[in-house]
Structure formats: structure tokens, C-alpha cells
Amino acid sequence: MSKRAPKGEYIETDTGNKVARKATLVGTQNIMLGGKTVIQPEVMIRGDLIRTIQASSQSASGAAPNNTAVSIGRYCFLSRGSCLRPPGRLYKGAFTYMPLRMGDHVFVGQGSVIQAAAIGNHVHIGAKVAIGEFAIIKDYVRILDGTVVPPNMVIPSFSIVAGQPARLIGEVPEGGHEAFELRSLYKTVGNNPHPAPS
């Protein structure tokens, strides 16, 4: 090793992703980051669990197989200790994993385990949340700490859910969607972070 400046805690890519060196990303070639996404230390993403059965329309046209296991939008924030893994199930008699899609401005709290099929934009997931396989979470949803979202649950837009198992406990108030913006949070981490605006 040459005498270079000490390495920062994060790797910052050209598209603005900040990936902690201590994050465990398995199967990186199957993980898509949209840009400006923060991945904190001890986060685990299982990109190796790829889909083994292609959709019938794709296999018929002979297109190149799409192996993306986890796709993440812009300005997402994965807190320390969280885990993303694609959901798996039996499909036409064979077992396959399905891709996990995540929109923009998704916050994932500490120690949460996400096995959803799809997560919309502007979703806030608290700490210690378990999201079951093939759950679908629409836009502007707030999931409080410690929630257990059962498998296959569909959470409509603008809802607040909590409990074990998760129940709808309220709606995001009008004008409350400003709080889902993660642009300022993005600036507070990295190798030369800006202080949080007071």
C-alpha cells in the first residue's frame, strides 16, 4: 500500500452513491443503485439471490436475461444494520427469487429486514421493522418502529402502519409529505459531511 491519504469510511461513486466500506453487499453485479443513495456500515444486501425463472414474455423474445435482484432508486438511505433480500416463492412448480424494487427517497431504519416485492417512493421505514415476503408498499407510507408487516400485505399510499402484525393506524396529514424528503439527510453523511440544518 502506498502512502496515500487515509481512506474514508465511505466509497463515493460518480453518481453520488455513498457506500460504507463495512457494508456487506453480496452479489454486487445484481444490485442497481439509482444514485445519491447512502448505504451505512453493517448493511447487508443479498444480490446473489437472483431470479431463476424468467418472465414468459422475456424468454419468448429471447432477450438477454435481466438478473437484477435488488434495484434501489435515488436518495435512498439504508441505516446501519438493515438487510435487504429479494423474496422467494414457488412459481409454476419451481422455486424462484423475485426482484426487490425500491423507489426514490426511501428511508430504512436501523436493523430492519426488508423482503418486500416493491416499495414505492417517499417511504419511511422505522427501526427494527420486519417486512414479510412479497409485501407491496405504495408511495408516502410511514412504517413505525418495531412493526411486523406480514407477507403479501399491500399498504396503500399515504398510510401510517404499526403493530405486530402491521395495522393501518392513520394517514399522512395534508402537507405532511414534505417530511419524506431525504436530500438534506444525504448531505449529512459521507467522508466530508455537512452538518444537519438546524
Next chain:
Amino acid sequence: MSSKRLSILPPVSSSGPKPPVHFSSSITIADSALLTGTHQVTVLSESVIHPRARLDSSAGRLNLGRRCIVHERAHLGLVPTNGRFTEAAVTLGDYVAVEVGAVVEAGNTVVGEGSTVGVGARVGAGAVVGKHCTLTPHTEIAAGAVVPDFTIVFSNGMRRTDRRGVAVELKNKAVARQIDVLRRMIPSNPAKFV
């Protein structure tokens, strides 16, 4: 995507002694699984151990049955902070799934055949979980507790009996299919632990 972009998996800290292992030749164990302890670790045929799963035999033997799946960050054989056990084995029956981040404490703990320990759940020392039970995410089974066969534990300790009547053979077939797929996806390296 060339071969230049290799996985940036940080190195696994290999602390503690390497336990004596007894692996069946047909198991799948990820390179980054963590095995520590001094007692024997036995894994029977066709079981799958995901990356970063932690098998800790420092308190006693670990016995995993056939076609068990231990997911990432699961911790088998955690030594309880207060208890002292002379016999402190952990036994998983056949077709047991231990999901992400679940903990099974050491102390003659038994998880019966076909049971699922959900995401982040915790099975206390000396607890006996029956056959075909489902522990939903984040449930805690107290030390020494007994969970009868076909029980579902949910919402922090509420229990009911599984009356869905899912045929055991069908369920086992589904697990076998899943293991077939996992075996192709997880690069296995049992030689590292022997």
C-alpha cells in the same frame, strides 16, 4: 459488468477457536459463514447455511438436521449472559428454517422438525419448540419454555394452533425446491471449516 468489479465483501473476522465439524458431503455452506467454539458442529445432508450466519459451539454441541436453512445473520448457540449450563447443546430437527437475524440460545435448546424461527425472533436457552411450529418475526420464546407441536406464536407471545392442515410432504417438497435453487446460488466452501 466486467470481472473488475468484484464483490466488496469485507473480510470476515475469524475470532475464536475453530470447532471440530462433521459435515455431510451434500451441504451448502457459504464462505462467509462464521463458525466458532470448541464443541462439535454436526450438519446433516442438504442443509444450507447462508453468508454471515453464525454457528457458535462454545457452550455445547450444535446439531442441525437434514434440509435445514440457516439464513444470514442468524445466530445459533448464543451463550446466555446469566445462565450456566453443563449441557448446552442446540438441536435443530429436519426441515427447520432459521430466518434473518434470529437467535437460538445454547442450553439444550431444541427446535422440532419443520419449524420456522422468524426474522429477528429469539429462542431462549433450554426452550423446546415442537414440530411444525411457526415463530413469527420478533417473537421471543422464554428460556425453558415448551411450545407444543403445530403452534403459531405471534404478536409477542400470543399462541394459536395451526389448523390450516398444510400437508407436511408438500411443505417439505417446497423446502427441497428452495434448497435446489440456493445450492446453485451460494458458492459452497465446506473445506474452509474442516
